[in-house]
Amino acid sequence: MSNAKVDRREEIEELARRRGFLWQAFEIYGGVAGFYDYGPLGALLKRRIEAEWRRFYGIGEGFYEIEATTIGPRDVFKASGHLKSFSDMAVVCKDCKTFFRMDEAIDIDKRCPECGGELVDAGEFNLMFQTKIGVPKGESEQNNSTGYLRPETAQGIFIDFPRLLRFNRDKLPLGVIQIGKAYRNEISPRKSIIRLREFTMAEAEVFVDPGEKNKHPGFETVKEKVLRLVPAEGAQEEKSLEQAVKSGIIANQYLGYHVARVGEFLEGIGIPGDRLRFRQHRKDEMAHYARDCWDAEFFSNRYSWMEIVGVADRGDYDLSVHASFSNTDMCVHDGPEKIIPHVIEPSFGIDRIVYALLESSLYKEQVGKQKRKVLGFKNEIAPIKAAVFPLLNRDGLKEKAVEVFQALRDEAILVEYDDSGSIGRRYRRQDEIGTPYCITIDYDTLEDGTVTIRERDTMKQVRVPVAEIKEFIA
Numbered sequence: 001m002s003n004a005k006v007d008r009r010e011e012i013e014e015l016a017r018r019r020g021f022l023w024q025a026f027e028i029y030g031g032v033a034g035f036y037d038y039g040p041l042g043a044l045l046k047r048r049i050e051a052e053w054r055r056f057y058g059i060g061e062g063f064y065e066i067e068a069t070t071i072g073p074r075d076v077f078k079a080s081g082h083l084k085s086f087s088d089m090a091v092v093c094k095d096c097k098t099f100f101r102m103d104e105a106i107d108i109d110k111r112c113p114e115c116g117g118e119l120v121d122a123g124e125f126n127l128m129f130q131t132k133i134g135v136p137k138g139e140s141e142q143n144n145s146t147g148y149l150r151p152e153t154a155q156g157i158f159i160d161f162p163r164l165l166r167f168n169r170d171k172l173p174l175g176v177i178q179i180g181k182a183y184r185n186e187i188s189p190r191k192s193i194i195r196l197r198e199f200t201m202a203e204a205e206v207f208v209d210p211g212e213k214n215k216h217p218g219f220e221t222v223k224e225k226v227l228r229l230v231p232a233e234g235a236q237e238e239k240s241l242e243q244a245v246k247s248g249i250i251a252n253q254y255l256g257y258h259v260a261r262v263g264e265f266l267e268g269i270g271i272p273g274d275r276l277r278f279r280q281h282r283k284d285e286m287a288h289y290a291r292d293c294w295d296a297e298f299f300s301n302r303y304s305w306m307e308i309v310g311v312a313d314r315g316d317y318d319l320s321v322h323a324s325f326s327n328t329d330m331c332v333h334d335g336p337e338k339i340i341p342h343v344i345e346p347s348f349g350i351d352r353i354v355y356a357l358l359e360s361s362l363y364k365e366q367v368g369k370q371k372r373k374v375l376g377f378k379n380e381i382a383p384i385k386a387a388v389f390p391l392l393n394r395d396g397l398k399e400k401a402v403e404v405f406q407a408l409r410d411e412a413i414l415v416e417y418d419d420s421g422s423i424g425r426r427y428r429r430q431d432e433i434g435t436p437y438c439i440t441i442d443y444d445t446l447e448d449g450t451v452t453i454r455e456r457d458t459m460k461q462v463r464v465p466v467a468e469i470k471e472f473i474a
């Protein structure tokens with residue numbers, strides 16, 4: 001059985017569009033770059049990734065989840081540094097007036113990729129979307145009524161820190177998570193869902209006593225894990241987490257622990273370990289708030305290495321600036337001692353993870369004279385858990401199939417029903433959307449109450465009594 005990975009460039013995007021995973025937003029109006037809609041299967045896939053993430057951090061790490069607003073007043077982003085520093089350099093084409101990010105322009109050799117015209121410096125662009133909160137009453141209120149769509153979910157957590165600390169009975173460490181939309185007015189997004197203007201982030205902010213950063217209580221459980229690391233200076237190397245922290249490549253145990261856990265999460269949902277590495281930011285690419293940052297990068301056949309998660313040591317930057325701008329005490333009081341906690345932040349780009357899963361899951365193989373295309377999702381991630389088919393639409397098979405289909409739905413299992421076309425075609429349809437099991441109702445079902453269950457990857461078929469289907473596919 002051949003198992004050639006698909007690398008034809010358009011193939012993933014074509015399949016994602018045709019099967020209802022991802023659609024260009026506002027398509028009937030010509031679309032707008034940097035905006036995508038999730039179709040029915042895409043939305044299911046995304047929710048399943050988010051559910052695994054919540055399980056991993058919410059239950060696994062014991063972090064609390066909050067839901068902060070997506071719009072914030074100007075003061076917040078003045079304090080956080082985003083007004084001043086959250087920007088990209090742009091160039092513009094002299095002929096067609098199209099704007100490009102400076103770093104893209106370097107890739108494209110300083111000629112316009114649209115018309116071949118000359119590109120010239122266009123200055124710095126802030127990437128936040130600006131809006132108005134309420135109706136400004138006059139000139140002087142213009143500034144006060146200016147708001148911004150959040151460029152990261154993190155700020156909502158920092159601002160609520162005094163309340164969160166009290167909620168946690170004034171104790172560190174304290175982990176808080178959030179999943180939600182964030183917005184960046186990218187200069188020239190052209191890469192499918194890799195660079196979006198509206199996207200979903202899943203972020204954890206872990207507040208820790210700076211004196212305890214080398215005493216993570218869970219470090220022992222992950223220290224043996226071998227990581228593929230690309231330090232800011234030096235070549236790629238494989239090192240155990242323990243060696244990486246001991247030799248100072250990764251600055252401290254807390255940061256290292258979360259780098260390793262990010263790797264566990266990504267492999268856990270089905271991203272192949274051999275297509276993952278951790279790359280440290282160089283000083284000149286580090287965000288304004290970061291002291292150290294490691295990106296989990298996925299190797300894409302289409303886009304090469306791309307960031308899908310960032311793990312940053314934000315130090316005391318955020319709490320310090322908000323304490324000073326808002327005149328609020330953000331310290332933890334430990335007897336006479338006042339501590340400003342440090343923040344370790346794993347920050348996941350959920351849309352990029354969706355893309356990475358689609359690309360790495362898709363494979364093609366020859367079966368007899370037929371070619372089949374398969375999304376080999378893990379069961380936990382697969383949008384549809386099983387499909388139910390009647391072998392034929394007569395002799396009571398259809399009625400029996402509908403009954404089995406309904407019984408599985410009553411057990412809260414997401415199943416699909418399909419009675420159109422040949423069984424072979426129905427299998428191929430489910431393979432292409434990554435459904436792990438297909439259940440066929442045939443004449444034996446009417447006789448002895450068993451069904452045929454066919455497993456997606458092996459294509460093996462087994463007979464299972466109707467009453468045991470639920471257990472089998474769980």
Ligand SMILES: [Zn+2]
Pocket residue numbers: 093094095096097098112113114115116117
């Ligand atoms: Zn041009």
